[in-house]
Amino acid sequence: MVWGSNESLSLISPAGTEIWCTGDTGYGLWGQWIHVDGQCCEDLPCDSNGINAKDYKCDGYVEWSGSGEVNCQGYSSYHTSSLSGDGNICASEVSESYAPLCTAQWLYSISFALSCLSCCSTLGGAFGPKQVLAGAAVFNFCSGLFCMITASYVTSSQTFTLPSGNAEHTANWWSSWLAEDGKGAPYKANWSYAALWLGWLLGWMVSALCAYAHQQGEEFKEEVVIGAPSTVTIAYDAETTARSVAV
Numbered sequence: 001m002v003w004g005s006n007e008s009l010s011l012i013s014p015a016g017t018e019i020w021c022t023g024d025t026g027y028g029l030w031g032q033w034i035h036v037d038g039q040c041c042e043d044l045p046c047d048s049n050g051i052n053a054k055d056y057k058c059d060g061y062v063e064w065s066g067s068g069e070v071n072c073q074g075y076s077s078y079h080t081s082s083l084s085g086d087g088n089i090c091a092s093e094v095s096e097s098y099a100p101l102c103t104a105q106w107l108y109s110i111s112f113a114l115s116c117l118s119c120c121s122t123l124g125g126a127f128g129p130k131q132v133l134a135g136a137a138v139f140n141f142c143s144g145l146f147c148m149i150t151a152s153y154v155t156s157s158q159t160f161t162l163p164s165g166n167a168e169h170t171a172n173w174w175s176s177w178l179a180e181d182g183k184g185a186p187y188k189a190n191w192s193y194a195a196l197w198l199g200w201l202l203g204w205m206v207s208a209l210c211a212y213a214h215q216q217g218e219e220f221k222e223e224v225v226i227g228a229p230s231t232v233t234i235a236y237d238a239e240t241t242a243r244s245v246a247v
Contacts, residue, residue, distance in 0.1 A: 001104075001154065002027050004178045009034060009072055011058070011078035015030045017042070019078065021056060027177045029105050031063035032080055034070050064089045064101065096161040100173040107150040108196075114143035115199060122210060133214035137207045144203020146245060151196035157183045 009021045011034075023036035036058035042245035060070030062080050065088065069077040088094075090102040118139040159170045174186035186193055 001029060001190065001192045002174045002178060002186045002188050004188055009036065009080065011040075011072075011080055013078050019056075021058070023058070025188070029101070029108055033061050034080060035059050036070075036072070037038065040072075061186070071101040100158045100160060102118060102149065104154055107153060109144065111143060111146040111150050111196070111199065114139060114146055115203070118143045118203065118206070122206060125213070130214060133210045137214065140203045140207035140210060142203075144200045144207060147196045147199035147203060149156055151193070151200060154196065155185050155192060175197060220233060 003024075003026045005024045006022055007025050009023055009025060010018060011021060012018050019040045019042050021036045021040035023034060025035070026033040036056050036163060038056065039053040040056040040058075041053050056072050058070050058072040058078070060068065061076075062068040062070060066079065069079060071077050089098040089105075107124065121132060121136035121139050125131075125136045127229075154174065155172070157171055158173050159168055160173060160176075161168055171181040172183055172186055174189070175182055178187050181189040
């Protein structure tokens with residue numbers, strides 16, 4: 001959802017050893033990606049001139065639940081200390097810190113599911129019975145609606161407690177991970193955020209097109225009416241017919 005570069009990171013080894021690094025990180029709906037190519041410190045103070053600092057190269061993806069690891073070349077594997085690590089970010093025990101993330105996960109999942117149904121129904125209506133387009137219009141409208149709701153929720157500010165402290169903050173939840181207390185759109189938002197607004201616009205545009213195509217199909221539907229049998233009277237000249245037969 002957001003992407004940060006040259007961010008301060010805290011990593012913990014399975015043995016409990018903590019190191020402090022500066023690297024790139026991405027915070028998404030399901031976890032955090034970390035890339036470190038520089039110096040990390042095993043002890044404080046951390047000095048770029050080499051005091052308590054060593055060269056590290058680390059890459060890894062850690063889920064919000066704590067599973068996953070950050071592998072550092074030549075060193076041990078680490079976990080990031082900023083994630084919940086309890087296995088369930090929707091649990092009531094961590095709701096003060098992770099409730100905005102839990103809600104965003106559910107909204108994003110519903111939006112994605114509706115988008116898939118919209119795509120299937122739109123293709124079915126385009127190449128199959130035109131009545132399917134009516135359902136496609138409904139699905140596209142609902143997917144666009146949920147994309148708009150999800151985007152608005154991710155943009156809004158919430159009151160929460162950071163996992164690393166007890167003080168309450170009122171700011172954008174995603175921006176807070178990049179040490180930004182601003183309101184509005186997430187700080188350094190990436191394509192996952194932009195996709196929500198795009199899904200809203202495309203969903204409603206395709207919904208209108210499907211509804212229009214279905215209406216046109218109803219207006220120009222071919223109707224075959226079977227009426228009462230009619231009597232056809234054939235008049236002919238008997239003399240002309242006889243001559244034709246004789247020839």
